[in-house]
Structure formats: structure tokens, C-alpha cells
Amino acid sequence: MNASPSAAPTRSNCALRVGLIGYGLAGSVFHAPLVSATDGLVLDTIVTSDPGRQAQAREAYPDARIVGTAQELWELTPAPDLVVIASPNKTHVPLATAALHAGIPVVVDKPLAATAAEARELAALADKTGTFLSVFQNRRWDNDFLTLRRLIADGELGEIQRFESRFERWRPQLKGGWRESGAPEEIGGLLYDLGSHVVDQALVLFGPAVRVYAETDVRRPGAEADDDTFIAVTHANGVRSHFYVSATTAQLGPRFRVLGSRAGYVKYGLDPQEAALREGQRPGVGDTPWGEEPEHLWGRVGSGESPLTGGGAPVATVPGDYPAYYAAVRAALREGGPVPVTAHEAARCLEVLEAARVSSRDGVTVELGSTMS
Numbered sequence: 001m002n003a004s005p006s007a008a009p010t011r012s013n014c015a016l017r018v019g020l021i022g023y024g025l026a027g028s029v030f031h032a033p034l035v036s037a038t039d040g041l042v043l044d045t046i047v048t049s050d051p052g053r054q055a056q057a058r059e060a061y062p063d064a065r066i067v068g069t070a071q072e073l074w075e076l077t078p079a080p081d082l083v084v085i086a087s088p089n090k091t092h093v094p095l096a097t098a099a100l101h102a103g104i105p106v107v108v109d110k111p112l113a114a115t116a117a118e119a120r121e122l123a124a125l126a127d128k129t130g131t132f133l134s135v136f137q138n139r140r141w142d143n144d145f146l147t148l149r150r151l152i153a154d155g156e157l158g159e160i161q162r163f164e165s166r167f168e169r170w171r172p173q174l175k176g177g178w179r180e181s182g183a184p185e186e187i188g189g190l191l192y193d194l195g196s197h198v199v200d201q202a203l204v205l206f207g208p209a210v211r212v213y214a215e216t217d218v219r220r221p222g223a224e225a226d227d228d229t230f231i232a233v234t235h236a237n238g239v240r241s242h243f244y245v246s247a248t249t250a251q252l253g254p255r256f257r258v259l260g261s262r263a264g265y266v267k268y269g270l271d272p273q274e275a276a277l278r279e280g281q282r283p284g285v286g287d288t289p290w291g292e293e294p295e296h297l298w299g300r301v302g303s304g305e306s307p308l309t310g311g312g313a314p315v316a317t318v319p320g321d322y323p324a325y326y327a328a329v330r331a332a333l334r335e336g337g338p339v340p341v342t343a344h345e346a347a348r349c350l351e352v353l354e355a356a357r358v359s360s361r362d363g364v365t366v367e368l369g370s371t372m373s
Helices: 025-036 051-060 070-074 089-101 116-129 143-153 194-206 273-278 323-335 343-362
Strands: 016-021 041-047 065-067 082-085 106-109 133-136 160-168 209-217 228-235 240-246 256-260 264-267 299-302 313-315
Touching: 016 025, 016 070, 016 323, 025 041, 025 051, 025 082, 025 106, 025 133, 025 273, 025 323, 041 070, 041 323, 051 065, 070 089, 082 089, 089 106, 089 116, 116 133, 116 343, 133 323, 133 343, 143 194, 143 256, 143 264, 143 299, 160 194, 194 228, 194 240, 194 343, 209 343, 228 343
Parallel strands: 016 041, 016 082, 041 065, 082 106, 106 133, 160 240
Antiparallel strands: 160 256, 209 228, 228 240, 256 264, 264 299, 299 313
């Protein structure tokens, strides 16, 4: 099925058949459950060459076909209505390119590519072939991010001056695998992993970046890729964003600390959706409302005093909504709705990450050009 972002497909009365490439963390915890929970989508085929993961996939999704290679997916007749690429980062560009050349709509897990130039090439190919292309940036549907967007839109914080965003963990022991590899082709390390999330969120909130400074370190014995990284971004509108992504943080800071001319917002703790998905919970299943968190975890809005000493007032956290991403994908394919997270947006995020890498390597502040406007 060929589908452009503005054209509705012809199979309007049938569920869209999804082929999922990769059944590691991204595929098994995020994409497979969310696709399966979306009305109008059906998880038709799972691609993984690992025998253990094949067995897990068969148990979890007995109605899905399990194949060992992407080539087997491309050879299916009829072709899938949508391909989701959740395989290792180094495979994102070649697999997305193959899907787009075949005219198959495609979702790619972040990061879309290693460079902004590669992301723009994929965007151009999608435009040329008239094929849907989107990037899975699920953290746009985190509960704290949705809450912050509402606070900013309502003017409760005044003019935003500084945005601090932390994605910190305490993992002193290496887990192994390609994500911790220092090989450039693997696109590993926290700069491109968690950095993709925090930078994307800031660009959505505050617009283009014009200046980037970064410090990336390899702290843990035996580690090869960055595991403790700081990024400072100046936005074109004057907002300054500071990002902390780390696997070596013994005391975790607030997830968000947002300072405005009228008030500030401080929020601790991570959105609960990833933990729920890891535990086997599914959207729309059971009596527990999806994405909600207890009141004691709500952030606080106030001025002049620390929230840890009672300053400010608690603000109800908007429920997180990862299912909204694939609902938007379905709407784009079915009804010609907007693409949720475009390749051009991913390219702007990658520009910042590339600049951060240069800044850390050379010890300089990097000025971004007009491409970020």
C-alpha cells in the first residue's frame, strides 16, 4: 500500500497490517504493545533472527507471523500496510530507505539517523515516493511534558527563561550490547539515546536552537560510549535549555525544572508508562486508568521557595498518552491527517546532537546556522 501523508489509502474498511522489525527493548516493550492496542492496526509480522526472541514473540502474539529477516518481510504478498523499524540504530537508515523505495509507509524509532543530512535524505525520499514517514518520539506524550505544555499555553509560568530537563539513572554496572558500544557505526551512547528525547522536547516547546555547548564523559570502567552527558542550548527566542542525561547519577535531580517570569514548575519522577509496559500492562486493559500517577508525584508551581520545603502548589499531572502516537499514525494513513513527528523535525534534533558531539570533542560552543530556522 502506497500512502502519502496527505492521501487516504484505499483499504479503508480493513485493519492496517503492521510489520515490526526488531523485538528487543524498543520492539517488545513499546512498539508491539502500542500497535496491538490501536484500533485499526494489527500486528501482522514480527522480524527477529534471535531464537529466544522469536519464542517470546510467538507466546505474546500468537496470531502474528514470525520471520527471521527483513528481506522476508519485503517479499510478503501483499506487502505490509506499515513497517515499524525498531532494530539497532545502525540499521535505521538502510531499512527505512528500503521501505520507502518499496512505497511502504514507515515508522522509525529514534534516532532516525546518525546525522541530520541522512535524516533530510530520508525526508526527501519520502516526498519523492509519496510515502508516509514518521519518527517514534514517544516522550512527546509523557505525562510531565503534556503538563508543562499546558502550563506554558495557559501562561501560568509567564515568559519562560530557563528549562532544565534531566533523564538520569543509577546504573553503575554495564549492561552490555550495542547501546554501550563506542563504535561510531552503532550510534550508541546516551547523547543519541536519551539525548534524542530531551532535545526533541525542548525544540517542540521553545523552537529552533542557535547555540550548543556540551560535555560528554565516559565514567564507568569498561564503558566505551558516553554515559554522563550535559548539553546547553540557546534557543532563537532567548530561552536557555540545560539537559542532563546520565547512567551514573547516584542522587537523581528533578525531571523538569522550568523557570518563568511569573512562576516555576518542578517535577520529579519519570512518566509511568514505560514501567507499566515493561510489567506487561496494556493500554485499555484492566481497571487502572492508563498513564495516570498518584497525587504525591505531582509537580509543583510556585515562586520564591523550594518545592522540597513546601513551596508552591501541587498541579495535577496530565495522564501520559503513548497510545496517541499510533492513533495519529492510523489517522494520517486513513484520513490524511498530519504526520506525528516528521523526518524534518528529527533532522533539527540531530543537528543539535551533532553540534553537541563537536562541542564536547573540541571544547567549543557551536553556532548553528539558518537550517535550524
